[in-house]
Amino acid sequence: MDTRQTAVRLPTETYDRLKALAEQTGRTTAYYIREAIEDRLEDMEDIYLAERTLERVRSGEEDVIDAEEFWRDMED
Template sequence: MTKTQLNVRIDNELDSRLAALAKRTGRTKSFYTVEAIKEFLEEHEDYFVAKDSLAEFQNSGEAAIDMEEIDWDNTSQ
């Protein structure tokens, strides 16, 4: 897998926290930075998928289903 270098500036407090975590766990600061970016992207991508799906539903004119009407025991069928 090809990798790209990304340079960011962070304040001293954040760098100290990141360095302490890396030292305590034996991982690199880069490892935790990449993990944090992955988590951030997953959360925000999920948010926008949900937001776009909601807008699509609202614009469709379809009626919503009441939660009480859902048969939760047979949702996979």
């Protein structure tokens, strides 16, 4: 697996909790940071992409069809 390194700044309380979890479980803080990102990344992508699409719909930049037309087209 190809990896890249990055840095994040965390509030002291969050870092302390993360460090305690790592110490109590024998895992690294990097492990839990990676797990948290991987767990939430898909949800965040879906949310932000949906918000951008909604903005395009509201501004008239995105075509919209009603459900009846959608299902009618699916039958063809």
